[in-house]
Amino acid sequence: MRRFTSVFLSFLLFLVLLSHVSSRPPAVPARRSIVGETCKQIARDDPNVDFTFCSRSLRSVHGSDGADLRGLAMISLKLAVANATGAGSRAKALLKGGGLSRYYKSCLAACGDVYADAVSDLRDAAGMIRSGRLVDARVHLSAAVDAPVVCEDGFRDGGLASPMTEEDGDLMQLAVIALAITVRLG
Template sequence: EDSISAMGRFTSVFLSCLSFLLFVVLLPHVSSRPAAVPARRSIVGETCNQIARGDPNVDFTFCSQSLRSAAGSDGADLHGLAIISLKLAVANATSAATRAKALLKGNGLSRYYKSCLNACRDVYADAASDLRDATGMIRSGRLVDARVYISAAVDAPVVCEDGSQEGGLASPLAEEDGDLTQLAVIALAIAVRLG
């Protein structure tokens, strides 16, 4: 019995030591995992902070909320954020072109107002196409070309607004104009940071 009792105590002490050793060895790895997730998430905040500080056309809250609203942004790297920002800008430009087309169906529109809506529809459709092309260019590593196409899309809201203002009218797509300006500038700034 003494040898069985001694063996039991030895086993108990051995298991306690082994458990402690595993705890000490694994603790740094377990405690570092939660820190890795916030570090990944912070890329959105860091990126938006840099962009908003560098461009008065970009609001930090708009940038961070827009990027964080997109699937995959939590774990994205800078390349992923570039793709996400371009997809958001494409969706905005496409929606604006569709809205301009719908507004054209309204009754009693002046000839000038219709010409403004047609111009807005066309520049937003072109911007959506340019942004789609830029997405493919980013994916294939053609960063300089992508920046040229994104820059062209940045001008679309200006063209839409200028046409309306020249005729003394408010832009029929004022909200879309502001959103696309910010989304395209965000995409451009991220593309510049890629290299």
């Protein structure tokens, strides 16, 4: 009788577990990440974009995976504006340092100017995207993409190492990401 009770209780436990498992709703397939998909496409199409950089940058903004493509464009623009603003502040701070050659100072001043222009171009592009003027937005974004190149070229032309290389690399990628997303908008 003991054996029968043990088998019976095991069978009941099995039935309870089986009914619990079978009553669960089916697993919902994971929603594809717009950030991941967009960054994958952009990195595939443009050698200047690193997938990991793109994903990390866009995902650093709360709600980016729930955004649509226009929202991602705006997020990438905000990131690029913040980067260009920070780079401009760094260039100004470096200008205050002592012992810099006249040429080095002129390079830093030029970088500060192109960063200010980039901020203006990026903000203009944001307004144009909002109003649906995508072709005009792309023109301003293309100008912002050139800003870090201009900064780096000044130092390189003088045979100097640029202190802005990291900022310029990040700004280049962020501006290219914003441009590539804007191109995908239409």
